[in-house]
Amino acid sequence: MINVDDLCAGYGGKDIIGDITFAAGKGAFIGIIGPNGSGKTTLLKAISRVLDISSGVVTLEGRTLTDFGQKELARTVGVVPQETAMNFSYTVGDIVMMGRFPHKERFAKDDPDDYRIVREAMEVTNVAHLADRPVTDISGGERQRVIIARALAQQPKVILLDEATAHLDINHQVEILSIVRDLGESVTKIGVFHDLNLASEFCDRIVLMSEGRIRAIGTPAEVLTMGHLRDEYGITAMIQTNPITGRPLVTPLSEGVPPALRGARIHLISGGGTGAGLMYMLSAAGCILTTGVLSPMDSDYTAAKQLGIPCITVPAFAPITPAVCDALGSYLDESDVIILTAMPVGEGNLPNIRAITSARRSRLVLYVPPEEGFTDCTPAGDNSFLAAIRSAGCSVVSSRSSLYSEIERLVLVREHL
Numbered sequence: 467m468i469n470v471d472d473l474c475a476g477y478g479g480k481d482i483i484g485d486i487t488f489a490a491g492k493g494a495f496i497g498i499i500g501p502n503g504s505g506k507t508t509l510l511k512a513i514s515r516v517l518d519i520s521s522g523v524v525t526l527e528g529r530t531l532t533d534f535g536q537k538e539l540a541r542t543v544g545v546v547p548q549e550t551a552m553n554f555s556y557t558v559g560d561i562v563m564m565g566r567f568p569h570k571e572r573f574a575k576d577d578p579d580d581y582r583i584v585r586e587a588m589e590v591t592n593v594a595h596l597a598d599r600p601v602t603d604i605s606g607g608e609r610q611r612v613i614i615a616r617a618l619a620q621q622p623k624v625i626l627l628d629e630a631t632a633h634l635d636i637n638h639q640v641e642i643l644s645i646v647r648d649l650g651e652s653v654t655k656i657g658v659f660h661d662l663n664l665a666s667e668f669c670d671r672i673v674l675m676s677e678g679r680i681r682a683i684g685t686p687a688e689v690l691t692m693g694h695l696r697d698e699y700g701i702t703a704m705i706q707t708n709p710i711t712g713r714p715l716v717t718p719l720s721e722g723v724p725p726a727l728r729g730a731r732i733h734l735i736s737g738g739g740t741g742a743g744l745m746y747m748l749s750a751a752g753c754i755l756t757t758g759v760l761s762p763m764d765s766d767y768t769a770a771k772q773l774g775i776p777c778i779t780v781p782a783f784a785p786i787t788p789a790v791c792d793a794l795g796s797y798l799d800e801s802d803v804i805i806l807t808a809m810p811v812g813e814g815n816l817p818n819i820r821a822i823t824s825a826r827r828s829r830l831v832l833y834v835p836p837e838e839g840f841t842d843c844t845p846a847g848d849n850s851f852l853a854a855i856r857s858a859g860c861s862v863v864s865s866r867s868s869l870y871s872e873i874e875r876l877v878l879v880r881e882h883l
């Protein structure tokens with residue numbers, strides 16, 4: 467168990483990181499993420515004592531790390547930096563054997579156990595076939611696997627990885643991170659990650675840093691949220707759930723949403739997958755969304771559920787009853803903007819939706835992307851629903867950028883009422 471308590475550290479007498487407090491349980495894998503310059507490497511340097519701590523304390527199994535002698539520290543903490551300069555042509559086997567030095571007395575002969583541990587470390591990192599090659603003559607990715615093998619040969623209690631797999635191809639990234647994750651209870655792992663999806667898949671807990679401070683800490687699902695990524699990285703990201711592992715899957719979106727939309731209360735009436743994209747974009751932008759009426763068989767419902775958007779539901783093909791209309795009405799009344807997409811609507815529901823939306827036409831925006839067209843939106847190509855909504859005098863937009871402008875305008879109008 468490693469405890470970092472109120473740690474502050476920096477360079478030239480100036481603190482770069484401060485108030486850093488977190489615990490890493492025995493065997494846990496902790497991921498440190500955050501934008502460039504947020505202090506991730508500085509934190510690892512402070513934990514490994516490469517950098518002096520200006521205040522706070524790091525303890526390992528109850529002992530302060532500053533009480534460890536150099537050799538004991540080297541036996542206890544293994545470090546895998548992002549890049550390691552190798553100017554001397556030691557063999558790969560020699561480099562990995564260096565991981566055993568802190569375990570040996572001075573001038574002691576190599577122990578058969580040392581050779582066994584070195585061989586095992588090279589085998590799990592898939593570098594055993596390179597054992598006799600000079601380390602200067604292998605690829606950057608191979609060299610990184612050798613450095614990881616050296617750290618494993620150290621048999622440390624804590625392993626610190628500073629973007630240790632950044633230079634590896636995806637196959638070796640996954641392979642090495644799997645090895646690190648599976649090191650078992652005896653080794654606590656703390657790794658800096660730029661790849662949020664690798665952090666999500668491999669880490670038990672994630673620490674999100676920004677400007678030298680911890681902004682969020684928790685499970686991948688607690689930390690990798692659209693809000694945190696928007697606030698700390700300044701990106702619009704779609705967060706889905708990996709259907710196999712159940713972990714968050716982050717997809718940064720190249721299309722931004724104006725920051726002014728943050729906090730806008732929007733009700734989205736959609737169906738047949740016409741609203742899912744908007745739900746992701748508007749949620750990522752920090753809008754407060756409600757949606758419905760949707761059937762649980764609709765892909766828009768799946769998106770709403772994944773995003774935690776309150777949704778009014780009815781069974782597939784069921785009519786919209788007066789009770790459902792009332793529930794919808796109260797969601798509509800709470801919203802600044804009502805977006806209606808060009809969607810398939812069952813005949814029986816046309817009058818209801820028309821009545822409920824036209825009463826609020828000044829806040830209604832009809833979103834009809836060109837590819838959707840105005841026809842075939844209802845069974846038998848009946849476009850009377852959309853035509854009626856349109857003729858009611860609501861705004862009609864055909865691109866996401868004009869939709870965002872319209873939302874901004876309607877929020878302003880609402881604020882001035």
Ligand SMILES: Nc1ncnc2c1ncn2[C@@H]1O[C@H](COP(=O)(O)OP(=O)(O)OP(=O)(O)O)[C@@H](O)[C@H]1O
Nearest residue numbers: 477478482500501502503504505506507508509658
């Ligand atoms: N040796 C140093 N002397 C002075 N300032 C430094 C030194 N190393 C890093 N810094 C500064 O400390 C801050 C944090 O740097 P650090 O390398 O810890 O960030 P990081 O989150 O690891 O960044 P990146 O994602 O770009 O690797 C930066 O502003 C950086 O310029």
